[in-house]
Amino acid sequence: RQHQKKRSGRQTGMDKARRQRRVMKKNRTNQEERIASDTKKYDLRRNLFNGIVEASFYSSVLLVAIRHFGASDTAKSLLAGGSCLGFLLAPGFLLLIGKSKVPVSRICALLTVGTGTGILLSSSANSAWVYTVWVLAACILAGQVPSLMVHVYSRNYRSGERGRKISGNLMLSAIVGAGTALLIGRLLDDDLNHFRPIAVVIFLFCLCTAFYHLKIPSAPLKQDTGGLGQDLRHALKDRLFFWMLTGWMLMGIGNLVTIPLRIEYLANPAYGIDASNTVVLAITLVIPLLTRVASIPVWGWAFDRFNLAFVRIAINLFFLIGLFLYFQTKDLLFLSLAEGLIGWATGGGTMAWTLWVTKVAPSGRESSYMSVHTFFTGLRGVPAPFVGYWIITALGPSHVGWTSVLLIGLSCLIFLVLAKNPRLKTIH
Numbered sequence: 001r002q003h004q005k006k007r008s009g010r011q012t013g014m015d016k017a018r019r020q021r022r023v024m025k026k027n028r029t030n031q032e033e034r035i036a037s038d039t040k041k042y043d044l045r046r047n048l049f050n051g052i053v054e055a056s057f058y059s060s061v062l063l064v065a066i067r068h069f070g071a072s073d074t075a076k077s078l079l080a081g082g083s084c085l086g087f088l089l090a091p092g093f094l095l096l097i098g099k100s101k102v103p104v105s106r107i108c109a110l111l112t113v114g115t116g117t118g119i120l121l122s123s124s125a126n127s128a129w130v131y132t133v134w135v136l137a138a139c140i141l142a143g144q145v146p147s148l149m150v151h152v153y154s155r156n157y158r159s160g161e162r163g164r165k166i167s168g169n170l171m172l173s174a175i176v177g178a179g180t181a182l183l184i185g186r187l188l189d190d191d192l193n194h195f196r197p198i199a200v201v202i203f204l205f206c207l208c209t210a211f212y213h214l215k216i217p218s219a220p221l222k223q224d225t226g227g228l229g230q231d232l233r234h235a236l237k238d239r240l241f242f243w244m245l246t247g248w249m250l251m252g253i254g255n256l257v258t259i260p261l262r263i264e265y266l267a268n269p270a271y272g273i274d275a276s277n278t279v280v281l282a283i284t285l286v287i288p289l290l291t292r293v294a295s296i297p298v299w300g301w302a303f304d305r306f307n308l309a310f311v312r313i314a315i316n317l318f319f320l321i322g323l324f325l326y327f328q329t330k331d332l333l334f335l336s337l338a339e340g341l342i343g344w345a346t347g348g349g350t351m352a353w354t355l356w357v358t359k360v361a362p363s364g365r366e367s368s369y370m371s372v373h374t375f376f377t378g379l380r381g382v383p384a385p386f387v388g389y390w391i392i393t394a395l396g397p398s399h400v401g402w403t404s405v406l407l408i409g410l411s412c413l414i415f416l417v418l419a420k421n422p423r424l425k426t427i428h
Contacts, residue, residue: 032158035217036165039156044169046212049205051173055180055285056202057119060188060195061135062263063277068192069128073393077385080260082136084381086143087374093144094221094371101220104148109213111148114141116206123199143378146354147370152218154358154366162355167300170350171293178289185278232372240421241360241369245376247414251316252380254407255349257388258323258400264389265327265397266335273330287336288343295347303351308359309419312352313412318345320408327401353377360423 061079065071071079078085097107118138125131157165187194236242262284266275275283302311322341329335353373361369391400418424 035156036158038215038217039152040165040169042212042215043166044172046209046216047169047173048176049208049212051176052180053116053202053205053209054173055177055289056184056198056205057138058285060184060198062260063188063267063280064192064195065128065131066264066267067277068195069125069131071128071132073389074386075128075132076260076264077389078132079135079139080385081256081382082139083143084256084378084384085136086140086378087146088378088382089140090144090147090374090378091371094147094368097148098221104151104218104221105213105216106218107221108145108148108216109210111141111144112206112210112213114138116203116210119199119206120203123196143374147374148221150354150357150366150370151221152216153355155219156217159358161304162358164300164304166354167296167351170347171296174289174293174296174347178286178293181281181285181289182278185276185281188277232375238360240418240423241372243414243418244356244360245373247312247411247418248373249376249380250407250414251312251319251411252377253384253387254404254411255319255323256381256384257391258326258404259388260385261388261392261397261400262326262339264392271330271392271397273332275332279332283332283335283339287339288346291340291343292347292350295344296351299348299351302348303355307419308352308356308424309415309421311348312356312415313419315345315348315352316408316412316415318342319349320405320412323404323408324401327397327399 062076065076065079069075097104100107115138118134118141122131122134122138125134153162153166184198187198263280265271266273266280266283267277268274299311299315302314318341322338322345326335326338326342329338357366357369357373388400391403
């Protein structure tokens with residue numbers, strides 16, 4: 001009987017431990033679901049205001065530089081590469097942020113306020129170079145946010161649902177961005193000096209974006225990194241990561257050399273189109289934003305379910321066709337069709353750019369891998385506009401399209417070879 005009592009007591013203790021584990025697991029699951037729900041809700045609102053900010057800012061910057069200040073190719077190239085310069089500096093920022101022990105969302109809010117301040121100060125500029133300096137400062141600060149948000153997404157969303165979770169937010173951002181771009185075009189057609197009050201309004205929307213950053217649940221950035229040098233070793237030791245970066249580099253250059261030139265091609269009378277500000281923004285921003293909205297659910301679904309290499313190849317092909325067509329025609333209908341294809345590709349490209357390291361990086365190293373990814377984005381993005389302006393000036397618009405075809409085609413071949421790697425076939 002004594003033996004039976006001991007055995008019964010052990011059984012009771014085991015049952016109690018199981019119940020405690022079940023309760024703890026349930027509580028942990030409920031907490032994870034609550035965090036995911038709060039993240040999605042406040043990130044949605046953040047993207048509402050951020051979509052207005054991005055469309056207002058990026059739609060006006062180059063037009064103001066070209067038509068109000070008569071900026072040089074050097075200044076326009078710097079403006080076009082401003083965000084990429086921010087990406088280039090991202091690893092250094094991440095090192096400082098990791099040491100600060102401040103929650104990631106709070107850091108994002110501070111960066112957004114800083115971005116808005118740079119935009120506000122640009123409204124007082126009376127020369128192209130003063131305008132360029134303040135806009136560059138804003139772009140550098142804004143370029144730090146994506147590396148931090150991937151940390152939030154990887155912690156707050158489960159694997160296999162991240163593409164779906166952020167797709168709705170990206171759609172909202174694109175929709176409000178399209179409407180905002182049209183409004184900006186009309187205001188600038190009325191008077192180019194309207195860029196000054198527009199900058200003040202953008203600053204206010206940056207404050208709203210920062211407020212919702214603060215609402216998103218997050219913890220301090222935990223980084224087992226000694227800085228950029230140690231982070232870059234990931235690219236050398238992890239062969240898949242190295243070749244993924246190589247494919248991304250080729251594709252990125254093929255796209256980035258064209259970004260400022262799409263506006264330049266339509267706005268500069270030297271290329272024979274000389275469209276109004278409204279038409280320029282309708283073709284280069286509104287149409288691609290609308291097709292981007294339509295494509296985001298498709299790409300989000302594909303990202304969560306299919307081999308990452310094949311998803312990237314599909315995105316590349318839409319870019320390749322759209323960019324080639326764009327610089328081979330002066331017909332507004334074909335230009336619109338080309339931008340529609342580019343917008344469809346951008347929907348997938350934005351999502352893949354934001355999330356692909358979550359499939360490749362070891363758990364807990366996402367921000368470190370992302371810092372390397374953003375660094376190489378900056379490395380290609382800073383010189384790309386200068387190269388693009390040289391090509392269009394020295395060789396003509398059609399050669400811009402052929403350059404993109406060559407680089408993006410090589411990128412597709414690299415991703416095709418990588419497709420057999422099992423890490424790209426599974427949810428990481």
